[in-house]
Ligand code: SF4
Ligand code: SF4
């Protein structure tokens with residue numbers, strides 16, 4: 294099976310939001326990056342919508358569609374009825390104009406396929422002796438097959454409206470027709486290439502992909518788009534499919550208080566109902582289940598960000614415009630049969646000892662240590678420990694543990710540093726004042742924290758660093774009142790609006806340098822004195838030796854002068 298959702302690793306900031314949002318924990322973290330675990334994923338698209346970095350990318354088949362058009366294929370579009378909830382300023386007639394201008398042979402509504410499916414549901418409601426679960430929603434189908442395999446037999450044995458429409462179109466227009474479904478759903482991309490359903494659909498786009506395509510089209514961007522209002526044979530009731538209660542409405546009278554027929558939307562609600570069904574706590578005749586909140590109008594591939602009531606109202610309005618009440622199909626209803634097979638996700642579980650060992654790696658030795666804060670993306674520390682054991686999570690995803698570890702490391706370094714480390718905010722108010730600072734400047738941290746550093750030292754260089762955001766290094770600063778000579782580094786930290794001042798006490802070093810210098814000068818003076826004395830003796834016998842001795846004296850005195858000059862320069 295091919296991945297539908299991939300992660301762009303460069304964009305993934307390791308925030309664990311996708312892990313948190315995934316209802317079935319199908320996200321694995323490897324080397325700090327999150328990726329979808331294909332076998333576990335039900336393609337609900339929550340991780341795509343939730344990712345703040347847009348790191349999750351949905352497979353885009355737009356190029357395949359463009360190629361089919363460029364090759365002159367007989368391309369027909371099947372548009373999901375939630376289209377009216379996805380685009381505010383574009384009518385169905387205008388969309389038909391645009392797609393035909395791009396080479397489409399025909400543009401129809403998937404609601405035609407929904408009408409065929411609806412007939413099967415109506416008959417199941419009368420005849421089935423088990424609770425039937427609707428299977429228009431591929432996320433629900435995957436959820437049941439993978440996580441409630443015992444309910445697989447309850448899934449209605451009928452294809453989705455998309456597949457039904459694909460088959461109807463190919464029957465009507467020829468098997469060489471290239472059918473493109475456009476809808477709000479990411480899971481439909483996988484359904485479109487499901488081997489069991491092969492041949493009905495050739496490509497699937499989301500409304501987001503359609504939006505991208507239209508924005509490249511000059512007629513959409515610049516012009517007034519005429520309506521192509523070919524009379525539509527689409528039953529109005531089938532247009533209700535993308536809203537909650539819409540599937541039931543298409544084939545039966547439905548009353549909210551009727552416990553025999555249930556409508557459920559939103560993944561958590563679906564899971565609650567399936568849990569109850571699995572435990573035989575309820576036994577309705579029919580369950581209309583849609584994974585997205587509010588139904589398909591809340592699908593992950595919808596560009597319009599209006600609220601659910603607005604989108605719902607648009608679908609209802611569109612449905613009521615239809616003049617068609619009934620459709621007959623050339624295909625026999627058996628053409629829409631579908632067999633569902635359970636694909637249970639089998640997860641091995643660690644032993645209690647293994648869980649405790651993993652918890653201990655993040656400092657959790659007792660129940661009280663388990664904060665269950667959810668920052669790792671899992672709802673409890675134990676759940677995360679199990680995921681670590683299963684290879685889905687990493688030990689260092691525990692944010693409180695990593696934070697306290699980093700803090701204790703940095704505190705250890707700061708507390709034990711021989712350098713004074715002072716942190717001030719942009720107003721020079723002291724935020725940190727380590728023990729070496731206390732010793733150097735004779736102030737206690739408790740008394741100076743939050744007060745102005747200007748009371749202790751001149752802050753003009755720090756203010757300059759704040760203003761220019763420049764790092765200042767190797768600055769020599771003296772504090773004569775404390776007999777202190779220092780070398781300082783100033784580091785502005787723009788993102789935290791702070792400045793770090795690191796001060797090294799070089800008083801002792803300077804004192805030693807001065808003493809060394811003094812010894813050198815004394816040595817040189819001594820040497821000069823000895824030379825002078827020796828020269829005095831030598832002068833007495835100068836007559837015997839001539840001018841050579843005088844030249845030697847001059848040369849030696851020059852040398853002494855040079856040594857003095859060099860040391861003075863130092
Ligand atoms: S698509 Fe849904 S099930 Fe799949 S990884 Fe994302 S959030 Fe989880
Ligand atoms: S509710 Fe509709 S859009 Fe959402 S996952 Fe199901 S079929 Fe797709």
Ligand code: SF4
Pocket residue numbers: 663664665666667668669670671672673674675677690691692693694
């Ligand atoms: S304490 Fe750590 S492991 Fe526990 S839930 Fe929070 S982040 Fe996850």
